[in-house]
Amino acid sequence: MKPALHVILAQPRGFCAGVERAIAIVEKSLEKYGAPVYVRHEIVHNKHVVERLRAKGAIFVDELDQIPDGARTVFSAHGVAQAVEDEARARALPYIDATCPLVTKVHHEGRNHVERHGREIILIGHQGHPEVEGTQGRIPGGTHIVATAEDVARLRVRDPQALAFVTQTTLSVDDTRDIIDALRRRFPKIIGPGLNDICYATQNRQSAARQLAEQCDLVLVIGGKNSSNSNRLREIAQESGTKSHLIDDRRAFDPAWLRGVRTLGITAGASAPEDLVSQLVDCLGEHARLDVTTLNGAREDMHFNLPKSLQSA
Secondary structure, eight states, X not given: OOOEEEEEEOSSOSOOHHHHHHHHHHHHHHHHXXXXXXXXXXXXXXXXXXXXXXXXXEEEESSGGGSOXXXXXXXXTTOOOHHHHHHHHHTTOOEEEOOOHHHHHHHHHHHHHHHHHOOEEEEESOTTOHHHHHHHTTSTTOOEEEOSHHHHHTOOOSOTTSEEEEEOTTSOHHHHHHHHHHHHHHOTTOBOOOGGGSOHHHHHHHHHHHHHHHHOSEEEEESOTTOHHHHHHHHHHHHTTOEEEEESSGGGOOGGGGTTOXXXXXXXXXXXXXXXXXXXXXXXXXXXEXXXXXXXXXXXXXXXXXXXXXXXX
16 A cells, blocks of 8 residues: 655745746747747746647747847846847847836846946846846946845945845745845945845745645755745745755755655745646656645735737737
8 A cells, every 4th residue: 555645835835926927027028929939048947838839930049149040039027238229229130028027126226326326236146047147237336246145344435425236036035035134244334125025936935845844854946956936935845944956946855855754845946837747747647646735825816917019919
């Protein structure tokens, strides 16, 4: 007889409103204009999403010089530097910006601090992440990037009295608390966003992952290896003292992980499709008698409108 296994699904998990909007932009563009539609960088960090859109006629490229003149173009959900948009305009590429509105809000806040108040910007985030690169390239004069409280001690700024900070949206309140505290200690006059400016999806998914870890012997996180928010969900479970694995899909699951496990938690990064969760549950059912429940977590009703050019598509 199969062993009994209690499976707890995180709530919320998977797609956030920004990811849903970005994917819909590519799909609606294909419906309205026909294939191919070129997408600069992965629309979101999940290979299943990318492969499904590629099958419909999307072509993913690293840079604009790989896109033919006149081809329909989409910018990814992570945002792009102003120079990328300027290049697209100079080439008269018909483009649609799928940047998450919460990322765009960070861009606006950073520019406002510089252009209206003359402040120097410190960006809390991970060097090399597409969102960070896009944000850097949207703020006049660039930014200082800090990823740890230790980085704050090494900062060299023009005027300690004229500073502001913004954050990468895939970081949560918990991720940034120590860094912000270090900034405020060193630069008491620094200006920054309030808690209501933190990405709701990141915070909600991390809170749910922490709840899972408290109740489970093992936590499985479905998400891409290059997904910042998915990696953080795994880290949170691990930091809570619970074994955790980040997997792309059911094919990466190892039945040996179930030894000694009575309660298993499943969550998914903000760019992971829900059907991957269902497939993993089906896979677990091949090895155990399942009792599946869902956390009583935050319910999300956020929705971002499509660009006007696609609303009738």
